[in-house]
Amino acid sequence: MAERLPARAALDAVADGFAELPGLPHSAGDGDGPIGWEGYGAARARARERTGERESVVCGTGTVGGVPAVLIAFEFAFLGGSLGQRTGDRIEAAHRHAREARLPVVSLIATGGSRMQEGMRALVQLQRVARQSALTRAAGLPQIAVARDPTTGGGWATLGAGSDVVLALPGAQVAFAGSRVRPPGADPAAYGAEEKLAAGQVDRIVAPDELRDVLGRWLSLLGSPAEGPAEPPRALGAAPGPPKSGWEAVERARSPHRPRADAYLDAYFEVREEISGDRCGGTDPGMRCGFGRRNGRTVAYAAQCGTPTLPAGFRTAARLVRLADRLGIPVLTLVDTPGAANDEAAERSGAGAAIAEAFAAVAEARVPVTTLVVGEGGSGGALALAAPDNTWVAPDAYFSVIAPESAAAILKRGPERVRTTADELRLRPQDLVELGVARGIVAP
CATH class of the missing domain: 3.90.226.10 (2-enoyl-CoA Hydratase; Chain A, domain 1)
Structure with missing residues (x-):
């Protein structure tokens, strides 16, 4: 199992000068939520006290390898990094800021999926997230995902697998099906980053101490296109004149x-x-x-x-x-x-x-x-x-x-x-x- 860093520690590991976006929505004052799930308000309060965060994602801007970017980091200790109404609000705000400022988006994902305590209101956040990702894609801005442990459910099926480049930490769970809903006797390897790489669903496994440099290279490459057509490479080797036949x-x-x-x-x-x-x-x-x-x-x-x-x-x-x-x-x-x-x-x-x-x-x-x-x-x-x-x-x-x-x-x-x-x-x-x-x- 990969190390589970808190969201702020994950941000510190890859970015310099991170600043949270101002005025992000949070669920304080929402009571027991849109479907009145008993005890949901108290559970959120405990999550806030335990993590110091007001929601399951932290969104802001920072520089990675000298390249400014919008960063979205999931806090797994906040209700399993689950996606609810306010999570969707925050991710939407992050993508809007990216488009307005013409910045790439880096998502550091660690989530168990949609938040059951908000019912269908939580599930439809996946549509919102997918739309924001599509709008950012249409704006010609790159999106890079880092699959931390775990990256499952709708978070994988939107921000994760929907990104242009998908990196994963060694040993991370990366799957649509979370660990508690898989078929009995299922092979755990099928739900891991390494098998996802072998199956063409992840671009690279990156060790934590290399992640900052790799992300920086990717952002630099995707943000500095050459002008005009690429020149053809020069010939290598030594062909002795044109072939006679x-x-x-x-x-x-x-x-x-x-x-x-x-x-x-x-x-x-x-x-x-x-x-x-x-x-x-x-x-x-x-x-x-x-x-x-x-x-x-x-x-x-x-x-x-x-x-x-x-x-x-x-x-x-x-x-x-x-x-x-x-x-x-x-x-x-x-x-x-x-x-x-x-x-x-x-x-x-x-x-x-x-x-x-x-x-x-x-x-x-x-x-x-x-x-x-x-x-x-x-x-x-x-x-x-x-x-x-x-x-x-x-x-x-x-x-x-x-x-x-x-x-x-x-x-x-x-x-x-x-x-x-x-x-x-x-x-x-x-x-x-x-x-x-x-x-x-x-x-x-």
Whole structure:
């Protein structure tokens, strides 16, 4: 179980100069509440005396890593950090202030869910919170959630899972179902931060002593977009002149010694942070997505790593492009895949719909998208990440309507004709430029 810090201690751990928003509503004088729950007023009074807080959330402004932000911190010792009418009032006030002051929102969550003693009046606060989050999202302001222990119920399903970036403390309970309402014999791991990371629902597990720095980097990255399109990376490696044949281009791209996405990302960015997963149960280790600083400004990236791209990878890339688009951050994509995964698991996970989502995200983006093909460009699984009219190619890469082996098989040609088929497909870097598919071949 993660350490349960009080709200003020959690704020002190990540922020400098925190100041609570003035005039926030609280429930003193509300008696036994909207449904007359016997003893509710006394329970709130005890919670105030025990914690020194007037409600289950503390809302204000502070700086994190030098970046001003609105901060929302839950006090779990105040009725389990539950959401009631006044909690909703406070969170709404915090989001309104964020939009008025053009500040990002950081939510430090520790809640057991909605407050039973207020009945449906408490539950409908989730609609209010979701609306405020949506308005802040529409205003182009980033939202980062930190899932403390526990982050369950409606707090997870609104402020938590609905944020742009979700960080979690090690060992924290992170789940919609709270500990007392889970099925008998349920696996506790399914309700923890680590499993949520594996299932693509959390972006990163962060140790408490690293949280301030990680939050500061994220806020800095999401708040300082580069101007104009990202420049394509320079070529890495040493290709000895243009490939003479299509098959030579394929062999170069498939070489185990060719630089991969990680090498390009490391050379291109000074610092970067990654998102992880598609938010609906899947991750793809062959797709790297995140935000990086280049020359002091931020560029978003989605990079294939040379493996068949899984449906979760396409959905994660689409999520990245849409987030960058909303925040006005240009996007760089690195194409390197033999194609989309085509096994039974991929089909059952919605390969077609996931690829369509990636195509749509790139097509709809208002920010400029730049693409560099760094290795294999295999069919639609590669094209889904490619920028129309702004795709470049590395000297040791190729891009093809289909892999030469598959093309030969479809055309009922024997294996001995795979190499000539590669030539006929005109997939070499210089062919791509001549065909108008690529703008140019990047230099070392």
